[in-house]
Amino acid sequence: MVAIILKEHTMIKFVNVNKTYPNGTVALTDVNLEIKEGEFVAILGLSGAGKSTMLRTLNQIIDVTSGNIYFNNVDINTYEIYGDNIEKEIEKQKKKNPEFDESKLNLQEIDITQIKGKKLRKMRSNIGMIFQNFNIIKRMSVIQNVLSGRISYNPIWRTIIGLFPKKDKEIALEALDRVDILEKTYHRASDLSGGQMQRVAIARSLAQNAKILLADEPVASLDPITTFEVMKFLKKICDEDGITMIANLHHVDLALEYATRIVGVREGRIVYDIQVKDKKDQDIINDLETVYGRPLSQKDFVGEE
């Protein structure tokens, strides 16, 4: 049986997180937040409210000034995140690897702000990230970009010469197929449109086998039609793979349509937190005026699909 199962069913837990940048800018103040597995959390707030910082502290691209960020049920041998639904994850592991030995599992609560080096990199390989500017490698082909999602699963020499094993290529091609862009496999990434680039980035996170996906304004550089397309792909992979999603969005209607929970951030503090199904859309929109500190207008919505 599994060694330790924590009582609380929380996948991610921010405890009193503060972040002040070296130049004195206070980005986060006393952030406390618990996120359950499978949630789709939309973080809303004005630009500069601390949304991007919050997301980046989760995978420690940005470190915290004080406070802790816990991940529940992390196997301390492999730093894989098992999350709330351990039995399901074990089943998944067994399917991947028939010799998987669950008695060796040692699940513990890990504070990502306290780990460094190889352990931190292993933790990060569970956590995908999608960016506003896509951040795919433009001078490489689409398939190479998706394969770069496998770097943490391969020895360094393979990643340096770019020689990935056949099974990784299969994983990459399947990921491309799932975001419906298989026909662009051998294209140079710079030749793609914005929406296609973002789909390649999603495929990269799929290849990475992310349990948690952080999306920093994933559709802010896209036109309305592509916006809905990309949001649908994000929603689809989260539902199908049980990925926990945390997305900074600046369109309120996208949050209402795709997220299960809305968290409002204002001047580095969490000022609003609600399950979307618990309240009428219009009431949430009214509440958000206090988060934004101004009435909402047309530009806060993408509009009709």
Add this chain to the structure above:
Amino acid sequence: MNPELVARLPKKPKRIKFYSTLALVVAIIVSAAVFSGFSILDIINNLRFATRLLKSMFFPPAWDYADNVIKPLLQTIQMAIAGSFIGAILAFPAALLAANNFIKIKWLNTTVRLFLNFFRTIPALVLAALFVSIFGIGSFAGVVALTIFSFGLISKMTYESIEAIDYGQVEAIISLGGNKLNIFRYAILPQVLPQYMSYTLYAFEVNVRAAAVLGYVGAGGVGQTYQIWLDLRRFDRVGIIIIISFVAVLIIDLISSAIRRRLV
């Protein structure tokens, strides 16, 4: 003019900065001329010597000597190639250490930059003279001098390019669990490789010209030939060396800059 329009017009900015910069530049040029003893009179007075020299060099040059120029010139080009490419290989790791967005250790960046500046301060000719005294007369000393010269040039331009990359791609590789080597391979190399190759070619162009004089201190190549005929005052032979070298440099520059245009 419409007075209402004039009233709403913002105050015209004063161009103090422009005029003071202009005055400063003029002052620098004039004082530089004074301090270096530059004199137009001297030029005019010595003009006839210059015309005599030019006449003995190019009217006509020693065409029959042309065959003997090719071999040392090729040696010069070989020295330039070896120097630029070895310098370029050494320059990349140094550029990575100097770039403050790859290695975020300030004292290390500063130390490496200081070290690179030090090498760039020493003229290639002085380096060549120093290495001739270490390795003896011959093209090896020249290659070492050009290597160090190219190293200084390429590493500086490359670390500036590394610092100007799109950092988002670095963040993406970090988020994938990548280490420094992965970041280098996937986020930095693809972004700076074209510029880096372009700088290497540029260093090669500069080196071909620099290499031509290195022989003067005994570091091999066409410079040694220059020295012999200048000492013997055979200016017609000096003339033909200049003509052939000029054509070679022109061809190399044309090819190299055509490649560089395609790279970036």
